[in-house]
């Protein structure tokens with residue numbers, strides 16, 4: 001019989017049985033046990049539960065069955081090598097009209113590929129969790145959070161970052177509107193706001209409704225301020241430059257309703 005060595009250590013039981021649940025029903029931290037077979041279950045019981053169930057009583061030696069077996073925690077539980085993760089892959093990404101061949105770990109996000117490997121630092125990392133929109137880029141004309149997608153998934157896609165929308169000598173109309181309407185303060189969210197706004201106007205022109213659209217069957221969406229705010233709600237501005245951001249977008253959209 002194998003059992004946890006020190007009294008204060010939890011027991012780890014392979015193959016949870018009804019008897020386990022009867023004796024210490026509150027104790028189980030059940031999970032699928034990797035390396036113990038696809039359907040194997042383990043229970044990790046704290047010392048108090050172990051005292052209650054008796055520990056030994058659950059062993060195959062004590063009751064003559066094979067329903068319980070104590071295992072040591074840690075490496076002794078592992079019956080096979082951990083699965084290999086990641087691995088490098090050569091991939092080609094089309095970004096701002098240029099083709100880049102990269103050797104990247106397949107787990108690299110598009111955001112990290114842009115910033116850390118291609119040094120296109122216009123795209124910002126805010127939350128890295130899909131919450132703030134600072135990392136918004138365009139993929140085939142549609143806006144996405146580049147922190148939530150893997151670079152390897154975008155071979156063959158046309159990726160546009162803020163650097164590809166315009167240049168200092170020839171600004172995109174949305175970039176110019178943000179300048180004219182003072183649509184930023186610290187500017188950290190601004191590349192994401194601008195990329196998002198450009199794609200958002202295309203979505204509205206295509207008649208895509210939003211949560212704020214009153215008549216979802218209407219062929220044309222009137223871009224009211226409420227529409228703009230709703231459609232841009234995935235882009236957070238910590239400086240709260242929202243009124244001016246809305247004004248900038250409205251000016252590019254052609255005025256629209258207020």
Ligand code: FES
Nearest residue numbers: 126127128133147
């Ligand atoms: S960094 Fe991607 S959503 Fe915040």
Ligand code: FES
Nearest residue numbers: 185187237238239
């Ligand atoms: S301008 Fe500072 S976060 Fe938006």
